[in-house]
Amino acid sequence: MKTKITYHLKKIVVIFFLLTPNSLNADFFEDITSQIFDNPKRLSYGVSVTDVNQDGNFDFVVTGFGYLNLALSHENGKLINIVNQKKFSDEFRRTIGVAACDIDKDGFEEIYFLNTDTYSGTKKYSDRLLDIKDNNYFDLFELEKNKENLNLTAGRSVVCVDRKGDGEYGIYVANYGGPTRFYEIENELIKDKAQKLNLDNITGGRAVVSGHILTERADIFAANERGENFLFKNNNGNFEDVAFDYRLDDAMQNGRGTALSDIYYRGRLDILSGNWLGYHRAWVLENNEFKDIGNKDFDEPSRIRTIISADFDNDGYDEVFMNNIAEPNKLFRIKDGGKFEQINFQVGLEARGYGTGAAVADIDNDGILELLVSHGESKEQPLSLYKAKVNPKNKYLRIKPLNKYGAPARGATVTLTSNLRKHSKTIDAGSGYLCQMEPVAHYGIRENEKNMKIQVRWTNGKTETFSVNELNKTITLKQK
Amino acid sequence: MKFIKNVIKLSVILILVLSFSSITNSSEKNYYKDLITDWSRIFPDKNRNAAGPKFFKYIIDKDITYKDFVEYNKLYCAVSGSLIDPNSEPDFIFVNEKETKKKICGSYYKCCVPCSCDIMKYSEVQQMKYEFKDGVKKFFVFTIKNPCDKIDFPTRVNKNYFCDGKKINKKQVYDLNGRIVIGLLHNGKSCKKDEIDFVKTHNITGRFCEFRNNTPLENLEAGMGDIFIKLAR
Numbered sequence: 001m002k003t004k005i006t007y008h009l010k011k012i013v014v015i016f017f018l019l020t021p022n023s024l025n026a027d028f029f030e031d032i033t034s035q036i037f038d039n040p041k042r043l044s045y046g047v048s049v050t051d052v053n054q055d056g057n058f059d060f061v062v063t064g065f066g067y068l069n070l071a072l073s074h075e076n077g078k079l080i081n082i083v084n085q086k087k088f089s090d091e092f093r094r095t096i097g098v099a100a101c102d103i104d105k106d107g108f109e110e111i112y113f114l115n116t117d118t119y120s121g122t123k124k125y126s127d128r129l130l131d132i133k134d135n136n137y138f139d140l141f142e143l144e145k146n147k148e149n150l151n152l153t154a155g156r157s158v159v160c161v162d163r164k165g166d167g168e169y170g171i172y173v174a175n176y177g178g179p180t181r182f183y184e185i186e187n188e189l190i191k192d193k194a195q196k197l198n199l200d201n202i203t204g205g206r207a208v209v210s211g212h213i214l215t216e217r218a219d220i221f222a223a224n225e226r227g228e229n230f231l232f233k234n235n236n237g238n239f240e241d242v243a244f245d246y247r248l249d250d251a252m253q254n255g256r257g258t259a260l261s262d263i264y265y266r267g268r269l270d271i272l273s274g275n276w277l278g279y280h281r282a283w284v285l286e287n288n289e290f291k292d293i294g295n296k297d298f299d300e301p302s303r304i305r306t307i308i309s310a311d312f313d314n315d316g317y318d319e320v321f322m323n324n325i326a327e328p329n330k331l332f333r334i335k336d337g338g339k340f341e342q343i344n345f346q347v348g349l350e351a352r353g354y355g356t357g358a359a360v361a362d363i364d365n366d367g368i369l370e371l372l373v374s375h376g377e378s379k380e381q382p383l384s385l386y387k388a389k390v391n392p393k394n395k396y397l398r399i400k401p402l403n404k405y406g407a408p409a410r411g412a413t414v415t416l417t418s419n420l421r422k423h424s425k426t427i428d429a430g431s432g433y434l435c436q437m438e439p440v441a442h443y444g445i446r447e448n449e450k451n452m453k454i455q456v457r458w459t460n461g462k463t464e465t466f467s468v469n470e471l472n473k474t475i476t477l478k479q480k
Numbered sequence: 481m482k483f484i485k486n487v488i489k490l491s492v493i494l495i496l497v498l499s500f501s502s503i504t505n506s507s508e509k510n511y512y513k514d515l516i517t518d519w520s521r522i523f524p525d526k527n528r529n530a531a532g533p534k535f536f537k538y539i540i541d542k543d544i545t546y547k548d549f550v551e552y553n554k555l556y557c558a559v560s561g562s563l564i565d566p567n568s569e570p571d572f573i574f575v576n577e578k579e580t581k582k583k584i585c586g587s588y589y590k591c592c593v594p595c596s597c598d599i600m601k602y603s604e605v606q607q608m609k610y611e612f613k614d615g616v617k618k619f620f621v622f623t624i625k626n627p628c629d630k631i632d633f634p635t636r637v638n639k640n641y642f643c644d645g646k647k648i649n650k651k652q653v654y655d656l657n658g659r660i661v662i663g664l665l666h667n668g669k670s671c672k673k674d675e676i677d678f679v680k681t682h683n684i685t686g687r688f689c690e691f692r693n694n695t696p697l698e699n700l701e702a703g704m705g706d707i708f709i710k711l712a713r
Contacts, residue, residue: 228520244520247517249520250517251519251520251526252516252519252520252563253516278516279510279513279516279517292517296510299510299513
């Protein structure tokens with residue numbers, strides 16, 4: 001009898017290990033933080049991805065709050081800070097938000113650093129808008145002609161907006177306790193056009209994204225605190241706030257991180273929005289209203305900061321990384337039909353991490369996204385770097401659209417159509433919280449996926465379609 | 481032997497259930513989230529002062545079951561119009577029935593202590609019959625008289641929410657026999673003597689309310705102060 005029981009118990013144990021889901025055993029991420037050369041404890045905030053040294057490869061720009069702003073470039077298997085110029089490093093201005101885009105149509109991205117030395121209202125130091133000449137950074141706001149348009153209001157996030165669709169980017173600055181700013185170059189001067197464009201609302205600005213949300217031009221969604229969210233519909237380059245009409249105002253919640261994501265894999269960009277200690281939203285547009293379809297695991301209130309939607313493991317389904325501060329991070333996979341499947345993970349959980357920002361980029365050009373997480377606010381912590389453990393059989397396709405000036409076409413939309421999905425991704429103009437992702441549409445390829453085509457909707461609304469002949473590569477597409 | 485086979489079967493079922501437990505159905509109800517989400521629809525001008533009736537109307541207009549109706553009605557304060565934390569405990573109170581003047585006992589979900597006093601003194605309850613998705617139900621609701629011809633209608637309350645001229649605005653609030661319904665008395669029933677004694681001797685509904693209800697209106701500083709009282713008296 002005893003032998004029989006032992007036999008059957010053994011059977012149970014074997015069955016348990018065979019049937020237990022992989023997610024309980026294998027971790028999703030691998031910790032590759034050791035690749036960051038010289039990674040001391042510090043207070044960091046927003047992270048952007050742009051080609052800082054104009055060598056054709058992307059670099060992480062990490063802001064420092066009373067610490068150096070960094071430009072981390074991938075060299076010989078390490079992430080190394082490559083800029084030590086004072087205008088860029090700017091240890092004393094307390095930078096939190098960052099975004100890069102080509103505002104002067106020279107084909108290279110300028111970098112907007114949002115500085116905040118106070119929580120709300122008037123601040124002491126203005127922001128910086130950095131351009132480079134002969135390898136030297138200079139601040140466009142420091143030029144005498146631009147000094148009357150400084151942003152001297154506390155703020156949080158910034159996003160690049162090609163509102164006219166002509167490749168001339170403006171910068172939306174989500175201020176806190178003062179009017180929103182919208183900077184553009186006009187007659188070689190930097191001008192704040194927020195009032196003229198109906199964008200100069202006063203609120204507790206937190207997060208902002210821009211892309212093809214409602215129209216064929218760059219619309220803007222801003223998640224705010226202590227005030228309604230804004231959804232600015234682009235009407236020939238002017239804007240109208242339609243958040244209430246589309247049910248995105250979320251007046252009782254305090255917005256934090258937001259991202260554009262094709263939640264239904266249906267070929268349109270919908271919105272993920274994390275609310276500080278409130279219900280997180282997965283908004284999909286149905287019958288001219290955004291409907292929140294997140295399940296209770298996704299909704300669950302947390303100390304949310306950045307939200308990222310990206311295919312980390314190249315399986316053809318986007319993950320959603322939710323970076324919480326002083327609380328474990330969360331990870332979901334968006335399955336077909338908008339089902340959010342929570343992924344159990346340990347590496348990257350950062351239960352004691354003071355996450356303040358995060359960004360993704362294939363920084364080492366191996367076809368797998370790296371996730372850089374910054375920390376700070378109330379505790380100095382080093383940066384961390386993760387990469388998904390990817391099945392070697394998984395394939396990928398990366399689409400890098402450049403506008404007619406040769407700059408990243410931030411705000412354009414790339415759509416992959418196949419026998420299995422119609423999957424849109426934005427070329428990130430600014431997202432998460434204080435952050436900006438790489439300007440590339442990164443697709444993992446699904447099992448048995450075929451007949452793939454790529455469509456790019458440029459910022460002027462026009463579309464071009466390309467066939468896909470080869471996988472496992474980055475395809476650069478230039479606007480005509 | 482049979483026992484062991486059953487254990488194996490059970491283990492397999494358990495493992496399979498665990499495997500799929502991370503995918504949750506999006507249709508699970510979250511009553512509080514619904515109210516948070518629709519708040520700006522309920523109060524388009526953002527003024528929720530004394531606007532419990534707006535919540536009641538919004539809820540009863542939904543195509544819901546009686547259970548849903550009860551759960552939604554635990555989440556706002558009939559006196560102040562504030563949302564109430566889902567984990568809040570109600571006060572056990574009594575309120576006079578409009579017709580019979582008999583005391584009806586039940587539970588009241590409030591945002592703050594003084595609201596219990598105000599609802600006991602300035603509202604009455606009426607029995608209401610209503611057809612929900614799962615059938616016709618009877619329950620007690622708090623009502624106040626039509627405030628629309630008041631000269632001192634409180635300025636901090638949006639009159640358009642309640643009134644269409646001197647009539648109750650039936651599009652915005654629920655009219656029950658010429659009175660405005662401001663909320664639900666949970667588990668309402670005729671009071672027993674010991675229940676009345678309990679309410680009268682309770683620290684809040686007894687002692688504190690006696691103090692509050694004897695304080696001149698101009699001296700009230702807690703809760704909604706005089707806003708609801710001016711509306712309801």
